[in-house]
Amino acid sequence: MRAEAMCMPRGVSVHHVNRHITDYAAIALQYFLGNQPETSLYSLLHWISSYQTLFSRPCSKCSKLLAMDKQTNLLLPPVHRPYWKFSFSKILSNISLKDQNSDTTQAYHTGCLTEEV
Numbered sequence: 001m002r003a004e005a006m007c008m009p010r011g012v013s014v015h016h017v018n019r020h021i022t023d024y025a026a027i028a029l030q031y032f033l034g035n036q037p038e039t040s041l042y043s044l045l046h047w048i049s050s051y052q053t054l055f056s057r058p059c060s061k062c063s064k065l066l067a068m069d070k071q072t073n074l075l076l077p078p079v080h081r082p083y084w085k086f087s088f089s090k091i092l093s094n095i096s097l098k099d100q101n102s103d104t105t106q107a108y109h110t111g112c113l114t115e116e117v
């Protein structure tokens with residue numbers, strides 16, 4: 001089995017994916033700082049760690065892994081992880097339940113998120 005075969009489907013631009021996430025991370029950080037100043041770093045780190053499944057978790061709306069991004073005309077994975085669902089109390093209750101395997105993180109394509117919210 002070749003490792004690189006499972007990393008990147010053809011036509012996916014790592015550059016564009018990274019740019020999307022960088023822009024989004026700045027917005028998420030502002031949100032965490034504004035809403036949960038005491039636990040913002042903790043929440044941000046949890047949010048970032050949800051990107052481990054970037055190329056394996058399908059979109060919560062259309063159930064596909066890759067979708068055409070209208071802005072860039074590229075196939076992109078679900079780059080949006082709703083950061084407002086990463087509240088500290090929620091993370092804490094997950095830990096206390098020792099339920100770390102039940103990953104309830106949602107992922108959305110850029111297009112799917114704007115339709116949903």
Ligand SMILES: [Zn+2]
Pocket residue numbers: 059060061062063064067078108109112
């Ligand atoms: Zn989607």
